[in-house]
Amino acid sequence: MQRVDPRSASVATVCPYCGVGCGVLATPDGCGGAAVAGDPDHPANHGRLCSKGSALHETLSLDGRLLHPMLRAGETLRRATWDAALDHVAQGFARIIDTHGPQAVAFYLSGQLLTEDYYAANKLIKGFIGSPNVDTNSRLCMASTVAGHKRALGADVVPGCYEDLDCADLIVLVGSNAAWCHPILFQRMLRNKQERGARIVVIDPRRTATAEEADLFLPIAPGGDVALFCGLLVHLVANGATCDDYIAQHTEGFTQALAAAREIAPTIAATAAAAGLREGDVAAFFELVATTPKTVTAFSQGVNQSAQGTDKVDAIIHCHLATGRIGAPGAAPFSLTGQPNAMGGREVGGLANQLAAHMGFSSAEVDRVRRFWSAPRVATHEGLKAVQMFEAIARGEIKALWVMGTNPAVSLPRADDARAALAKLDLFVVSDNVLSNDTINAGAHVLLPAQAWGEKSGTVTNSERRISRQRAFLPSPGEAKPDWRIVSDVATRMGFCDAFRFQSAADVFREHAALSAFENDGSRSFDIGGLATLSDEAYDALHPTLWPIRAGETKGRARFFGEGGYFTANGKARFIAPEPPSLKAATTAAFPFRLNTGRIRDQWHTMTRTGKSPRLARHSPFPFVEIHPADAAPLGLVDGGFACVSSRHAECLLAVSVTDRQRRGQLFAPIHWSDETASFARVGSLVAAIVDPHSGQPEAKATPARIDAVTFKSRGFLLSRAPLRPMIAALGTKVAVAGGHGLLFASDTALASWRDYAASLGDEADVAEYLDEARGIYRAARFRDQRVDFCLFIGTEDARGAFDAATTLFETERLGLEQRKALLSGRSPDGAAQDGPIVCACFGVGAAAIDAAIAKGAHSVAAIGETLRAGANCGSCIPELKRAIAAARACCEE
């Protein structure tokens, strides 16, 4: 393991968030923290970081960390030794295998794991336990891409690389809010647009921050993608834009696919109707693609998270195959991966429908892996994919589950059902680095403390197939261990010590690399045999490297398929006729809306990490639902009010955001909040468990839903040094603040009860109170040692401004008199304007400061950057800056 010297200079590692895989330079402070900066030498980001990456240092505290093993004793989890915990796990698996067979055991893994962790886990379950039931949260993320790639290209391989985004003349973004979800890549695209004049088309049901940068925005109806790309294929053929040589030499199935496309979208008019678009927009899009050879089509969850996701992926790929725009600079279909190491998981085969290292379950492949691993009982067929796996748990068929580094009780569709299923397990093991999350709280029997980012060491692969070292720069806290070692320890106790004699992550990696090359001979795209003999030192020093890198090669390969060479039996890409597009679940009178889910700019997954960052919390602290004004008005929904959003499966209580960026008939709610951070905001519980027949990926973006206005007597917030969760709050959301805890809430309790609550928090020696009973306003604060000890605001209106001002004072170490007096006013004591909602998370610049700068003459994003630095780092707030500039202009013109 890498030793950490607190005096050491910066350590080059990679960001643990999205699939862009940005290089990070972390400089430990010797006190458990570190400074972070973008790594200028990393080819993914060239030194830039987005808001989330820039705030990584705010997520390193050991608060809430799982630091030693724990075993369930009745209702509670109690500290246990590693020996006791590992024995419990190993013996439990063995017992269940003996009684119910290996198929009664399942692992549920994570795109947050390192490749080494993933490899060891996959090897244990598929090779030694002998169960194929291993799946991962990548099933919710990239499975349709995997299936689409394999169907069309013969292998799960991304044909292009990031440089294609720099040199394309047209970038089509489909179902991707890259401005928020892949900010650094999006900045590369924008730079291409600015410097080379590349055009950007955005296809999304929502007018996202990404859409605002587009030359052409197609506000597509949900599920309209297949029709749109079928229409495009038809148009390309009709206008002679196809490359017939490429089709003939390197593909098969074109005729049938074209025929199917003509059925689905014969004309521009038919395409527009099927996709819910204007004909003119469709025509403009088709014309752009037809006339632009260097086109990259980048796609993400809007494509993947669909019951027709595989067809969507292939409909996109078809247009590239038909034009031969693949494997050439600036020309490729390009999947933007969600997670930092979803790709690594796909490489090791840690998915139910893969065996290992890009091999499936053919008898030859099973035999090959068996021989390589010297494995006693290799899984011989596909296992249960995530949704099916949890259904099997609910039915009692799977008795033992090991969850590593993910939170399925929040993230799976019908998450309440998934959570309930967990309680039925005979053995429920969680290895994670948090002490509490919805999955653990669903009744885990064993908690195994895993190392977190900054502590663990291994490799990850980003969206362009680039393997980078994630390096440790902090000491391993408590009794935490790397996941690969935890897996190996369990395997050893189960009697598989020979196969799990790994002494280091490098050992695991070398074996993984060797397997990728084992009897490969170019038949499998994934081959990193060139890295199989790295010394420990060379592994530690490994530079970011594209794969494949075969034995004897020193450099990875940037692109695939320019000259064909697909990984199908005959080497030809396959066109696959898509099913007629339709959303599987119909809206009804009871559930008339379609619920779309996704990410917000400054949070990641279930917030176990980003939720610790005060800076990231300020952009969008409360779980919300977006709705179009015309839909909101008749339902009595008001911006800033509350709503109950329900589906057939569950209901959530969310703040309402009324915005015309949302399509009519559509709702959007972010996925991040859980019972750990909020009440009634488990959006995953609403999502239908309808899956793509090929990929098993759930349709997370089109659940039939309804929305009803909900009113609360009051709303407010609480800031405190110790975590507080007042029972009298009807719903609440935790918000990270420095030096304490924040809670935003709504309540139906009388004001007097809140006064009693505040009084109950301790002696009132140094308590301040503000009361305007007629307006339903009550505020209280206690001071201690010139600091705010707690601060409670109750009112009837949205108190975002007050929250920001109060939080700033809460975070102040020595309050001056004027600051103390200003606290209960909910206003900033400074003569300077208040911050307002944080727009630029990198530099903590608020909307008010930006408006002020614009008023003083900063009329461009560049000018704002010069005065406030806002937007000058990751750039993900630039769309918001532009909106602010435009709003100021509109205001002037009035």
Added chain:
Amino acid sequence: MSEPLVIIGNGMAAARLVDELSKRALGRYAIAVIGEEPRLAYNRVLLSSVLAGDADMAEIELRPASWWRDRGVTLLYGAKAHAIDLATRRVSLESGESVGFSKLVLATGSRALRLPLPGAQLQGVHVFRDGADVDALKRLAAQRKKIIVIGGGLLGLEAAYGLVKSGAEVSLAHVTDRLMERQLDKDAAELLKRIIESKGIDVLLEARTTRILGDDRVSAIELADGRRLAADGVVFAAGIAPNMELARDAGVSTQRGIVIDDHMETNIADIFAIGECAQHRGVCYGLVEPAYDQARVLAARLCGESDIYEGSIVSTNLKVSGVNVFSAGEFMESDGAETISWRDFGLGLYKKLIIEDGRLAGAVLVGDTSAALWCIELIRTRADVTQWRDALIFGRALCERKAA
């Protein structure tokens, strides 16, 4: 020839009236001021500062002798008016002299009440009203005597503070359950009590004095609950009574005070009254601001202008060093009124605003009275404060920044 105008009373109201008149129509009236105290008019409000040793009598004089002379005023101070003869339109003095008038202004003020208790006439029992009282109290305090102030209103608090500052050991006995109950609500009074106690004054609430004990000199007081408190001196600060006997005896209408109309005129033509002796629309004010308002209106009237007086917005400032207390307008909730309050006892701060129909109707400020003038302005102008409401109590700067 100038019309003879006689003012009985040489206090703050009289001085202000002379000032207002001379600004409007210097020389129109030949003014004579008759005052009982043997000194130039002084700022009675600041007597507590003199008692506390923060000022001396010369410093609190309102105007120098030359000022009066320059305005042609005949000053008859140290001269007590004996009677008013309406038939002859003359005021007779105790000295036997008399002064004729065409118009007469009664500005006789009020006197401190001596409670009708057994022992109230003993030596060492004082009131706190004029310069002579201050001299007596200062002598007592200088001997580090134990003094009990009876009455926890504005006057009592100021007296107690002045005495403690001058070296006395002071207890304050107040009959109700809170200090300044006519100006403060319970919370403000509670905070005030803490602050007053922190100044070294022992505050006794619900302490009704029933007797003053002593042979010829006071030695203790007895409370209704039977407690006896040793005392070398007692100060009555338990209310004032308008000096209206002179008027009443002359046949001018009086009730609790000398009854005047909106032009400050009594029931007798050309006989006016202003200040603490006057009763306007049923109200006798015990504060200087209404007296000044009345003086201004009367001056206008005497100069033929048509100003009328409709009553004053009452505001109170406690003049105790380091203890900022302000009260104005309605300070207790009434039907239809809404209350905004802010307390931070750790900072010694309490504020309450009463809002009626979106307008500020009253304010109580303890600890930080910097917004006092603004509150009075808002109450007077009846400005709609709805848009500022949430910030109002936190001060003008925040409100105006918000509005900007």
